[in-house]
Amino acid sequence: RPAIVWFRDDLRLSDHPALHDAAQTGRPLLCVYVLDDKTPPLRPLGGASRWWLHGALAHLKKNLAGHGGSLLVLRGPSKDTIMALASVTHAASIHWHTRLHENERAQDAQIAKALSTESIDVREFCGTTLLPPETVRTKEGGFYRVFGSFWKAFRQHDVPEPLDVPQGITFHPNAETLLPKSHLNEAGLLPTKPDWAAGLRKTWEPGEAEAQEHLQDFVAHAMSHYATGRNLVAREGTSRLSPYLAFGEISPRQIWATIISKGSHGEGSETFLAEIGWREFAKYSLFHMPQMPTRNLSAKFDALKWRNSDTDLKAWQQGQTGVPIVDAAMRQLWQTGWMHNRARMIVGSFLTKHLLIDWRRGEEWFRDTLVDADWASNTTNWQWVAGTGIEAAPFFRVFNPTLQAQKFDQDGDYIRQWVPELKKLDGKALFEPWNAPEDILDRAGVTLGKTYPRPLVDLKEGRERALAAFRAL
Ligand code: FAD
Numbered sequence: 001r002p003a004i005v006w007f008r009d010d011l012r013l014s015d016h017p018a019l020h021d022a023a024q025t026g027r028p029l030l031c032v033y034v035l036d037d038k039t040p041p042l043r044p045l046g047g048a049s050r051w052w053l054h055g056a057l058a059h060l061k062k063n064l065a066g067h068g069g070s071l072l073v074l075r076g077p078s079k080d081t082i083m084a085l086a087s088v089t090h091a092a093s094i095h096w097h098t099r100l101h102e103n104e105r106a107q108d109a110q111i112a113k114a115l116s117t118e119s120i121d122v123r124e125f126c127g128t129t130l131l132p133p134e135t136v137r138t139k140e141g142g143f144y145r146v147f148g149s150f151w152k153a154f155r156q157h158d159v160p161e162p163l164d165v166p167q168g169i170t171f172h173p174n175a176e177t178l179l180p181k182s183h184l185n186e187a188g189l190l191p192t193k194p195d196w197a198a199g200l201r202k203t204w205e206p207g208e209a210e211a212q213e214h215l216q217d218f219v220a221h222a223m224s225h226y227a228t229g230r231n232l233v234a235r236e237g238t239s240r241l242s243p244y245l246a247f248g249e250i251s252p253r254q255i256w257a258t259i260i261s262k263g264s265h266g267e268g269s270e271t272f273l274a275e276i277g278w279r280e281f282a283k284y285s286l287f288h289m290p291q292m293p294t295r296n297l298s299a300k301f302d303a304l305k306w307r308n309s310d311t312d313l314k315a316w317q318q319g320q321t322g323v324p325i326v327d328a329a330m331r332q333l334w335q336t337g338w339m340h341n342r343a344r345m346i347v348g349s350f351l352t353k354h355l356l357i358d359w360r361r362g363e364e365w366f367r368d369t370l371v372d373a374d375w376a377s378n379t380t381n382w383q384w385v386a387g388t389g390i391e392a393a394p395f396f397r398v399f400n401p402t403l404q405a406q407k408f409d410q411d412g413d414y415i416r417q418w419v420p421e422l423k424k425l426d427g428k429a430l431f432e433p434w435n436a437p438e439d440i441l442d443r444a445g446v447t448l449g450k451t452y453p454r455p456l457v458d459l460k461e462g463r464e465r466a467l468a469a470f471r472a473l
Contacts, residue, residue, distance in 0.1 A: 001089075002027055002089050002223045003022040003091065003092060003094070004082075004085065004089070004095070005095050005118050006309035008033075010059070010097050010248035011033075011060045011249050012208045013067070014162070014254065015162035016427070018097050018127060018167050019121070019123075021125065022123075025092070025202060027194065028171055030172040031070070031071050032082075032378040033060075033072070035187055036081070039079070039107065042101075042104060043293075046368035047196075048200065048369050049367050050195050050246060051326065051372070051473070052337075054184060055292055056205075058184060059206055059207035059210075059249070063208060075187065076088070078107065079111050082111055083111075086115060089172070092121060093122070093123060096125075097124070097125055098126055098132070098460070101287070103213075103290070120320075130253060130256060130276070130380065131159065135157060136154050137153075143288040144284075147278065150277075150281050150448045151281070159257075161253070161257060162251060162253040176426070186189060188345035199335035203336040203337065203338070204336075206247070206249065211249040214250075215250065215255060218238075218241070219258065220261070222236065222239070223272060223429060227268050230275075231408050232408055232410075233343050238340070238341065241370075246371075246375075252280065277375075279377060282380040284375065295413045296389075297389040299387075304469060309379040312357065312456055316347070316351055318330065321455065322456055324419050324431060324433065325404060326347050327418070328409075328419050329346060332418050334369060344366075344381065345385055346401055348382060349385055349397075349399035352385060353395075354398070354462030359383065361381060406428075408440065421446065421451050424444035424445060
């Protein structure tokens with residue numbers, strides 16, 4: 001009777017507590033992934049995530065084959081599929097990592113109950129966060145709503161050491177023949193026509209080994225100046241680990257242990273640990289506030305009169321707003337499936353404040369186009385940027401995109417890379433072409449309204465409109 005390991009958003013072999021536990025039973029292992037596009041109300045994956053998932057599963061399959069095993073990829077509703085597999089194989093136990101949203105937990109609880117009635121042992125572990133979300137509590141036993149206090153309390157706890165890949169695992173001999181399996185290539189995860197993923201293929205290689213390379217690269221080249229380098233949009237000053245973390249090709253405990261083992265790098269390593277802390281806080285918030293993905297955390301914003309402009313939304317999505325730093329960032333997202341964090345804040349503020357468009361429209365677009373789209377991080381950050389959450393960032397803090405560009409893209413390299421039609425402009429003209437003298441634009445071959453759009457909104461007026469809507473609450 002085999003032990004089933006159900007892989008979900010933890011597509012790795014090292015530091016995998018569920019796999020470890022299953023291996024310790026001494027039973028033959030059956031590793032499975034279920035592609036479930038059916039079960040409501042869990043939200044479907046966006047296009048870029050589906051592309052990444054394909055690569056991550058292919059790598060996991062290969063890694064398992066290297067240990068003499070295989071990965072069964074099945075399609076269908078999670079519960080029926082897992083129950084059928086358990087029944088056909090007479091499984092003795094099933095091992096998985098806890099998921100955090102209440103809908104996910106409800107689904108898992110249902111499956112666990114059905115399995116238990118068949119006398120199958122269900123074993124669940126914390127595998128996607130540093131600590132289980134119930135661990136960090138306020139004095140009154142509640143949960144923290146503000147990152148600073150959460151982080152202070154979190155640091156009082158020890159983070160468990162990561163686990164190695166278990167040795168000497170035996171695998172179920174006929175795993176591949178048990179149920180009609182889905183061929184990964186037929187699972188419809190990759191785009192066909194149009195093939196929009198060329199930029200993603202050029203930028204990324206999913207996989208557990210690649211995740212470790214990114215981490216080592218970051219520690220060697222960027223960590224010591226991360227505290228300042230992380231804000232410069234044209235520089236590779238961050239780790240780019242986010243998609244690997246989103247699919248669990250690396251665990252946060254592995255990152256934590258690596259950074260701690262390097263000793264203190266002063267501000268750089270502390271700031272980086274705090275960013276890993278923001279990820280943890282996002283998951284913690286999703287666990288404690290399941291309404292976060294769809295509802296304003298602060299209910300007073302329910303009365304805010306958002307603008308319903310499909311034209312403006314589309315211009316924002318396509319990087320055609322006429323504000324160079326915003327367009328550069330939106331095009332980086334479309335072409336690579338990733339956007340720099342500073343740029344995410346700038347475009348988020350522009351959408352929700354200058355264009356006064358609901359943060360949920362922005363969250364939706366990010367969810368579809370980011371390779372690191374994560375239910376918790378995306379929604380926490382959109383609520384934070386919009387100022388509709390309960391974190392410290394207020395609604396009336398409106399980023400001025402040109403000042404942000406002057407500060408964080410000082411030489412304009414980021415804008416020139418992603419908005420090449422402006423590449424012959426310099427200095428202020430590059431940051432705000434609408435204020436540049438005609439002759440400068442002429443010499444650079446720029447005609448506003450023709451080769452590059454005029455701004456969708458006057459920045460001052462947009463700001464005033466947002467503040468007025470806020471005051472009306
Ligand atoms: P690094 O700077 O190297 O940071 C290391 C890791 O820390 C990241 O990989 C990430 O896991 C975590 N991290 C860093 N900043 C944050 C943050 N603000 N919130 C949560 N975790 C953080 N991140 C996602 O992983 N998925 C999302 O869907 C997502 N949506 C976002 C939406 C908006 C509007 C904003 C402002 C930010 C969003 N972020 C999201 C957070 C952040 O922008 C990315 O995690 C970061 O840019 C990823 O690049 P990196 O791995 O090089 O980050």
